Amino acid sequence: MSTGLASQISDAVKTAMRAHDSLRLGTLRLLQAAIKQKAVDERVEPDDAAILAIIEKQVKQRRESIAAFESAGRTDSANQERAEMDILKEFLPQGASPEEIAAAIEAAFAQAASQGQQGGAAMGAIMAQLKKALAGRADMAAVSAQVRTKLNG
Structure with a gap:
């Protein structure tokens, strides 16, 4: 180590x-x-x-x-x-603010839309991008719930 x-x-x-x-x-x-x-x-x-x-x-x-x-x-x-x-x-990076999380979600949705991905099929691509952007800074289960809510309208 x-x-x-x-x-x-x-x-x-x-x-x-x-x-x-x-x-x-x-x-x-x-x-x-x-x-x-x-x-x-x-x-x-x-x-x-x-x-x-x-x-x-x-x-x-x-x-x-x-x-x-x-x-x-x-x-x-x-x-x-x-x-x-x-x-x-204590060993994780500083947590992302709700505003940062919301902005990252919007950016991920925009990128998925630009690639022609919509609905449930876009979930994997969106979460992959968010995992990179928010690694260690956000509870990914909560982020996933927000993405699902947004996908379901």
Whole structure:
């Protein structure tokens, strides 16, 4: 793990160890394990973009766990997942504002229309463009819901 983001995570692990912050340390070690697993699986050193994708996936998992824990009435577990999600979000780029997201959606729709794509068939092309434009800066599930609403009129 020699990329900039990987070294930031490594430094954060060391800081958490020195501070005896077990929640932060555990969360960051799980993240490092996921990065290492990707490196082993693909036999390549993950770059910052790949690490961002891993972090996004882990944030999404925490978000889903929070919903499941809250529906089961387990607020203590939901609060722990929320704390872990906050730690992971520290390594993501600054979130996109609602205006930036709306502008990116409009641009993606314009590009799809210029290529003759309409309706449901355009969904994949639009989401591919938005994923590039908003990578790590927006909840893609929420963006997808906005795109679907706009496609359905």
